[in-house]
Amino acid sequence: MQVSSSLFSKLGLLRPAFSSLGAVSRSMSTAYDIGASTNIKWHEGAVPTEAKEACMQQRGVVVWFTGLSGSGKSTVACTLEHALAESGKVTALLDGDNIRHGLNSNLGFSATDREENIRRIGEVSKLFADTGIITLVSFISPYRKDRDNVRSRVNPGRFVEVYMKVPISICEERDPKGLYKKARAGKLKGFTGIDDPYEEPTNPEVVIEAETPEGKRISPQEQALQLLEFLKSKGFLTGPSK
Ligand SMILES: Nc1ncnc2c1ncn2[C@@H]1O[C@H](COP(=O)(O)OS(=O)(=O)O)[C@@H](OP(=O)(O)O)[C@H]1O
Numbered sequence: 001m002q003v004s005s006s007l008f009s010k011l012g013l014l015r016p017a018f019s020s021l022g023a024v025s026r027s028m029s030t031a032y033d034i035g036a037s038t039n040i041k042w043h044e045g046a047v048p049t050e051a052k053e054a055c056m057q058q059r060g061v062v063v064w065f066t067g068l069s070g071s072g073k074s075t076v077a078c079t080l081e082h083a084l085a086e087s088g089k090v091t092a093l094l095d096g097d098n099i100r101h102g103l104n105s106n107l108g109f110s111a112t113d114r115e116e117n118i119r120r121i122g123e124v125s126k127l128f129a130d131t132g133i134i135t136l137v138s139f140i141s142p143y144r145k146d147r148d149n150v151r152s153r154v155n156p157g158r159f160v161e162v163y164m165k166v167p168i169s170i171c172e173e174r175d176p177k178g179l180y181k182k183a184r185a186g187k188l189k190g191f192t193g194i195d196d197p198y199e200e201p202t203n204p205e206v207v208i209e210a211e212t213p214e215g216k217r218i219s220p221q222e223q224a225l226q227l228l229e230f231l232k233s234k235g236f237l238t239g240p241s242k
């Protein structure tokens with residue numbers, strides 16, 4: 001069924017961002033196979049991302065936090081999300097620990113499971129960003145290849161890799177969950193940074209340091225502010241240009 005935009009206009013429901021869309025038209029590509037799925041089609045005709053972004057006065061982006069356990073990914077992502085919400089922005093926060101309670105509860109910490117963990121979250125974050133939402137993603141995501149795969153799936157310029165460059169000595173000093181202690185004692189195998197690798201980003205958009213060059217510790221609020229300024233400077237906090 002097609003719904004004419006003039007109908008909404010009569011009801012006083014039409015918003016400026018949508019006024020140029022007109023009647024809905026949908027097209028479908030021919031069927032093809034992808035991965036294990038056969039005879040599937042791509043459905044065109046969704047409301048364009050730009051129209052949604054105009055409504056929210058922001059631009060969709062994936063802000064991908066990567067770093068060791070205890071580096072502050074969740075704390076800074078959470079602080080940033082609050083700051084964005086306070087300025088009226090629409091956000092989503094996908095956090096490793098939380099997602100492993102549900103969507104990814106069938107995955108462990110083998111290399112294959114970590115790869116699948118990141119692949120799924122990459123796809124979810126792409127869906128959010130394509131809806132115009134500022135999407136904060138906080139996973140150790142230790143393997144460069146997996147992070148690069150997500151980058152290649154997200155629209156160009158809409159993937160911001162944030163490297164929490166915190167030395168393992170500081171992470172271990174914090175150790176809020178006691179996991180480093182367990183791993184050092186040999187009671188937890190395959191722990192990132194101890195007996196499982198962490199591959200540093202080679203070209204991240206943002207590097208968040210734990211200390212200033214003078215050795216002063218940097219607070220989560222200051223770290224979140226650095227990111228807020230970056231997002232603002234790249235135009236993610238205003239709507240698309242007309
Ligand atoms: N073996 C091992 N290695 C690393 N981390 C472990 C492990 N076992 C459990 N945990 C806890 O799981 C959290 C990391 O989950 P992620 O989904 O972010 O990991 S990954 O991206 O798939 O590597 C991580 O949370 P954060 O400390 O918030 O990073 C740990 O609490």
Ligand SMILES: Nc1ncnc2c1ncn2[C@@H]1O[C@H](COP(=O)(O)OP(=O)(O)O)[C@@H](O)[C@H]1O
Pocket residue numbers: 067068069070071072073074075076138174175176217218219220223
């Ligand atoms: N900039 C910071 N300065 C001091 N402590 C911090 C900072 N960022 C995070 N923390 C603390 O470090 C610990 C680990 O932070 P968390 O956000 O859970 O890390 P991650 O999500 O990377 O595992 C927490 O106890 C948190 O309060």
